Amino acid sequence: MKVVPQTFYQNSKIEKVFLDGLSCVLEKTVAHADPQNQRYLAAHAITLVRNGKLQIETFEGKVQTVQKNELIFLPKGMYMISDIIPKNDVFNALVFFFDDDVCDAFLSSFGLLQPETVCGPLRIDFNEDLRLFTDTLTSLYKGRNQNQFTRPKLVEFLHLIALSERGEDFVNRLQSLKTRERRSIRSFMEEHFDKPLDIEDYAYLTGRSISTFQRDFKHRFHISPKKWLIQKRLEKAALLLRTTSNSVNEITVEVGYENTSHFIKAFHKNFGISPKQYQIRHRKNALI
DSSP: OEEETHHHHTOTTSEEEEEETTEEEEEEEESSOOSOOEEEESSEEEEEEEESEEEEEETTSOEEEEOTTEEEEEOSEEEEEEEEOOTTSOEEEEEEEEOHHHHHHHHTTSOOOSOOSOOSOEEEOOOHHHHHHHHHHHHHHTTSOOGGGHHHHHHHHHHHHHTSTTHHHHHHHHHHGGGOOOOOHHHHHHHHTTSSOOHHHHHHHTTOOHHHHHHHHHHHHSSOHHHHHHHHHHHHHHHHHHHOOOOHHHHHHHTTOSOHHHHHHHHHHHHSSOHHHHHHHHHHHHHO
16 A cells, blocks of 8 residues: 555656645656555545546545546545556646645634535536646746745645635535544454554544544553554564565565564564564474
């Protein structure tokens, strides 16, 4: 699973129009589909498809296809996202990521609207105002590294969406994300402990603040979330080392570590032996 926008920052083929922490505007152009389409959005995102199509599957299994010249809002969370590339052409999209501070700055202009029951993706009309804004944004700022304008431009973009036909739905949905429905910690963590997520991400995905998540987690598991995650990931790593021929680098990714050296250090501390030595030892035992 790829964590974005962070993973996109490392891709030289993705143009960074604006960049400030998790808030950014990126232009993505690809000629070949990425088979690794599981994504965790670490910030809310709005994608404008400018060529090709975009297929999105939500955590709940609902699938949407976004056509050329369509906008879609994706709240922070987990998705299966596939770029559909036209034959002998490229996929192109402009993606706006915005963090909680940008969201709060935008919402401060609005009173509380009617509570929204749906918190998932929302299609947004790509009207003339939004077309002019996105065209001007890329023509004026692309390649100029004017990152001090990231947050003001994102807030301006959100206000233009608020003036569109789906504007009230959009504002309502952002407000409702602050009171998300809680998910079962036990079932969610057992299913997703091997994802490359932080405690803050797990708290958000289960509908809790960090402090509430840590309290509820300790009440359920009688151990801190950090220690539990290390234990579960290393247990899975040991199983994979015993039963597969996967490399240490491959297993690092499979159990939710993003850094191989960190994984090796944690494994050695827990088992008193390196992952490679552990794998070799168990292969020898299997042959005896």
